[in-house]
Amino acid sequence: MVSEKTKNFLSVINVFNKNSMTPTLIIVYAVMIILFASINPLYVSLANIKSIFANLTISGILAVGLTIVMLTGNFDLSIGSTLGVAAIICAKLYNIEGMDIPMAAIIIIAIVAGAAIGAVNGFLVAVVGINSIISTLGTLAVFRGFAYLFASETARIYYKPFISLGRGYLFGNIPNTMVYFIVLLVIMYLVLRFTKFGRDIYQVGANKDAARLAGVSIKKTTFMAFVICGMAAAIGGVVMASQLAFAQGEFGLGIEFKILTICVLGGISLAGGRGTLVGVIVATLILGSISNGLALSNVPIDWREAFQGIILITAILIDSIRVRRRQLLRV
Amino acid sequence: MQDLKTKRKGFKLTDTVILLLILIALVVFFSIANRQFIAYANISTMLKNMVLTGVLALGLTPLMIARGLDISFGSAISMISVIMALLYSKVGMNLWAVLIIGVVIAVVIGFINGLIIEKFDLLPIILTLGMMAILQALAMVFANTYAETYSILMLTDELYYFATRTIFGIPYPLIVFIVLVAVYWFILAKTKVGRTIYLVGANPAVAKLSGIKVKKVKILLYVFMGLSTGIASIIIVALTGVGMSYHGAKLPLPVLSAVLLGGISLMGGAGSVWGTVIGVLIVTIIFNGLSVLNIPSYYIQLFQGLALIIIVAAYEIRNKRAAIH
Numbered sequence: 001m002v003s004e005k006t007k008n009f010l011s012v013i014n015v016f017n018k019n020s021m022t023p024t025l026i027i028v029y030a031v032m033i034i035l036f037a038s039i040n041p042l043y044v045s046l047a048n049i050k051s052i053f054a055n056l057t058i059s060g061i062l063a064v065g066l067t068i069v070m071l072t073g074n075f076d077l078s079i080g081s082t083l084g085v086a087a088i089i090c091a092k093l094y095n096i097e098g099m100d101i102p103m104a105a106i107i108i109i110a111i112v113a114g115a116a117i118g119a120v121n122g123f124l125v126a127v128v129g130i131n132s133i134i135s136t137l138g139t140l141a142v143f144r145g146f147a148y149l150f151a152s153e154t155a156r157i158y159y160k161p162f163i164s165l166g167r168g169y170l171f172g173n174i175p176n177t178m179v180y181f182i183v184l185l186v187i188m189y190l191v192l193r194f195t196k197f198g199r200d201i202y203q204v205g206a207n208k209d210a211a212r213l214a215g216v217s218i219k220k221t222t223f224m225a226f227v228i229c230g231m232a233a234a235i236g237g238v239v240m241a242s243q244l245a246f247a248q249g250e251f252g253l254g255i256e257f258k259i260l261t262i263c264v265l266g267g268i269s270l271a272g273g274r275g276t277l278v279g280v281i282v283a284t285l286i287l288g289s290i291s292n293g294l295a296l297s298n299v300p301i302d303w304r305e306a307f308q309g310i311i312l313i314t315a316i317l318i319d320s321i322r323v324r325r326r327q328l329l330r331v
Numbered sequence: 332m333q334d335l336k337t338k339r340k341g342f343k344l345t346d347t348v349i350l351l352l353i354l355i356a357l358v359v360f361f362s363i364a365n366r367q368f369i370a371y372a373n374i375s376t377m378l379k380n381m382v383l384t385g386v387l388a389l390g391l392t393p394l395m396i397a398r399g400l401d402i403s404f405g406s407a408i409s410m411i412s413v414i415m416a417l418l419y420s421k422v423g424m425n426l427w428a429v430l431i432i433g434v435v436i437a438v439v440i441g442f443i444n445g446l447i448i449e450k451f452d453l454l455p456i457i458l459t460l461g462m463m464a465i466l467q468a469l470a471m472v473f474a475n476t477y478a479e480t481y482s483i484l485m486l487t488d489e490l491y492y493f494a495t496r497t498i499f500g501i502p503y504p505l506i507v508f509i510v511l512v513a514v515y516w517f518i519l520a521k522t523k524v525g526r527t528i529y530l531v532g533a534n535p536a537v538a539k540l541s542g543i544k545v546k547k548v549k550i551l552l553y554v555f556m557g558l559s560t561g562i563a564s565i566i567i568v569a570l571t572g573v574g575m576s577y578h579g580a581k582l583p584l585p586v587l588s589a590v591l592l593g594g595i596s597l598m599g600g601a602g603s604v605w606g607t608v609i610g611v612l613i614v615t616i617i618f619n620g621l622s623v624l625n626i627p628s629y630y631i632q633l634f635q636g637l638a639l640i641i642i643v644a645a646y647e648i649r650n651k652r653a654a655i656h
Contacts, residue, residue: 124640129647131597133456134587138640141584145633249629257464260457270454302472309464313447316458320451 021267021318025282032286036293043296050175054167054243056288057177058083058236060281062255063262064188065232067280068225070263071192073205073272074125074132076226078139079233079259082117083252084147086110086237091155091247094162103162111234117143118230122223140256148249156246166242177239184232189277201225205272261308262287265315287311350592350609357613361620368623375502379494379570381615382504383563385608387582388589389508389515390559392607394552395590396519397532398599399448400455401553402587404560405579406466407440411564413474416483416574426487434561440466441557445550463583470576482575490569504566511562516604528552533600584632588639589614594646614638 036043062079069076093106117139124135157163168176192198200221203211212218233252241247266283268275287308294304361368387404394401415433418424424432444462448455474481493503501509519525531538531545539545567578593610595602617638621631 124644128644129651130640130643134591134597134643135640137584137587138636138643141632141636142640145630145636148627148629257460260460264457270457300472300475302468302475304468306465306468306472309461309466309468312461312464313458316453316461317447317451320453 021265021322022276022279022282025265025267025279025286029282029286029289032289032293036289036297039293040296043293046173048292048296050169050173052289052292053178054175055292056284057175057181058240058243059255059258059262059288060181060284061184061232061236061239062259063266063280063284064184064277065229065236066259066263067266067268067275067277068188068192068201068232069132069229070268070270071201071205071272071275072222072225073208074222074225075136075260076121076229077133077136077256078117078121078143079229079236080252080255081140081143081147082114082230082233083237083240083255084247084249085117085143085150086114086234087241087247087251088147088150088155088249089113090162090238090241091157092150094157094159095155103159106162107238110238111231114230114232114234114237115227116230117233118227119223121230122226125226126219126222144249144253147251151247151249155248157241158245162242163245164242166239166244177243180235180239184235185277185281192277197221197224202273205274207273257312258287258308261312261315264312264319267319269319270316347605347609350606350613354609354613354616357616357620361616361623364620365623368620373619373623377615377619378502378505380619381611382508383566383570384582384585384589384615385508385611386511386559386563386566387586388593388607388611389511389604390556390563391586391590392515392593392595392602392604393519393525393528394549394556395532395595395597396599396602397528397549397552398535399445399549399552399556400597401441401444401459401556402456402583403440403444403459403462403466404556404563404586405582406463406470407437407557407560408564408567408579408582409576410466410470410473411436411561412485412568412574412578413470413483413576414574415564415568416485417473417477419485419487420483421477426489430565433564434558437561437564438554438557441554441560442550444557445553448553449546449550467576467580474574474576481577482573484572485568485574486572490565490572494569504570507562507566511559512604512608519604529600531599581628581632584635584639585614585618588635591639592642596646 033044042048062083066076066079087110089110090106093101093109121132121136121139124130124139125132128135164176166177170176170179192201200211200216203214203216204218204221208218211221237251240251262283263275263280264270265279265286266275266277266281267279290307290311291304294307295301299307367373390404391401411433414436415429418432419426419429440462444455444459447453448458471481474483496503498506519528527538527543527548530541531543531548535545564578568574571578589610590602590607591597591610592613593602593606593608595607614635617634618631621634622628
């Protein structure tokens with residue numbers, strides 16, 4: 001059906017082996033930096049770079065979590081609400097009169113809360129079988145309500161060590177948050193690449209029936225994926241609360257859109273089963289640097305929002321073209 | 332990505348009965364909780380909300396039956412209301428011209444959505460998610476650039492009459508809704524076009540082999556969703572008198588809930604207009620009842636989310652059980 005010539009031509013275009021988006025992304029990133037730097041040299045100043053990296057880690061951490069879920073072919077739209085709940089928990093626990101809860105305990109409680117929300121999501125999707133978009137849309141609303149519920153008034157955090165978690169710099173130049181991000185990345189990368197669980201995740205996303213026939217427990221894998229995503233979102237919430245030193249009910253509102261864009265741009269296929277964290281890393285860099293770059297270039301804030309939408313649409317167009325090309329090449 | 336084991340069950344008579352019972356229970360509950368609930372003023376407020384949600388839910392119904400989806404309508408309404416208000420109040424254009432332009436823009440947006448989704452075979456939710464962001468941003472851009480504020484007045488006699496006058500005691504907007512319900516019901520349940528839509532949703536491959544131009548049908552359905560969006564924009568401007576860049580922000584959750592409550596399956600091929608109507612009623616009653624009880628809006632969203640999960644879970648469990656037997 002597809003002529004020999006077309007197939008050759010297409011495989012020539014496909015210079016980057018294994019259909020990887022990453023080299024393209026790196027080029028895009030480099031071009032972007034050059035563009036922004038030429039408009040406003042402040043873009044590449046050390047202070048600005050430090051600020052970019054300190055901020056993009058929250059998106060990055062959430063993106064890692066969402067990647068795990070998307071690889072199984074599902075979505076999690078509730079990560080923003082999970083982030084908010086975790087942040088509020090941190091703030092609230094620091095403000096209880098008369099009780100001095102150790103920092104480690106507070107962080108663990110917040111992460112456990114995230115895991116619990118992830119478990120709810122996982123239960124609804126894996127056990128009950130509701131479409132993940134709908135169920136996480138519902139949990140988004142429910143847990144956002146919880147976040148507002150706990151945040152009766154804005155809770156401030158005055159505990160210095162906690163604040164330095166998010167705002168401190170290692171050796172004066174590397175943001176602490178970057179360290180957490182990298183650690184999480186490495187762990188998740190190793191899990192995805194070298195453990196059975198990681199392979200199961202790819203398998204469930206790629207071909208559910210084959211996975212079941214191969215003995216993979218789809219329910220358990222999907223469930224764990226959502227739990228991991230919830231925990232990642234909670235970690236992001238802790239970091240955000242630490243960086244801003246307070247927490248309110250609106251934290252994380254609307255962030256799921258940005259994280260979704262990062263994942264799709266990073267090559268995680270919407271159909272599941274394809275994509276690696278490497279692409280997600282570069283995509284995080286790109287999206288983290290764009291709003292900063294646009295702000296420094298004096299682009300009005302409304303256009304910046306539109307930009308993210310355009311990026312998302314471009315990303316999914318590219319994703320679908322690659323899917324088409326894959327199918328063509330297979331023929 | 333459908334499980335081998337589940338079978339989609341559409342909307343059956345027993346479903347209607349259950350939903351009606353839920354509806355009655357809700358009405359009773361809220362009436363007892365607060366007598367204001369059945370006051371005339373409240374009922375007319377409810378009817379207004381219902382019309383807005385209802386028009387959009389009706390537009391979504393055939394689209395979702397055919398496995399399409401559109402969540403960009405909220406932002407589309409925001410943008411169109413802003414554009415209409417600007418054209419009428421700042422540029423001084425004729426009211427009817429403004430309204431027609433608004434509807435045309437809505438239809439064009441629907442067409443673009445449908446075209447891109449079908450031509451490139453994209454997941455509708457993602458594309459319309461991106462569209463939603465772009466349109467929302469454009470709404471804010473237009474409002475801020477040409478009016479320096481997010482809310483632009485658009486007060487006209489004609490729209491005021493439309494919003495407030497009644498005929499035989501029924502407000503005009505409600506008549507619009509009833510007419511639309513009748514039209515949609517007739518087309519979906521009684522005509523070949525309707526059956527085509529169900530087939531396209533239930534089994535696109537078979538539909539294509541039967542000679543149905545699946546892509547064209549779906550694009551057309553997106554266009555009609557655009558039409559609903561346009562009508563809803565006019566209604567919202569008539570009811571509130573302003574064009575705001577936040578008009579549509581809170582709309583997707585209730586509308587989507589209403590459609591899903593009513594039995595439309597995300598997998599397509601199932602559902603009916605009556606289900607959607609009941610879904611709209613339930614969602615409006617929950618929202619309105621909770622407002623009357625003075626519950627803050629974010630809790631209401633919490634309950635709507637909860638209701639969505641519970642009902643969809645119930646459908647899912649019922650489907651699974653049906654498949655096993």
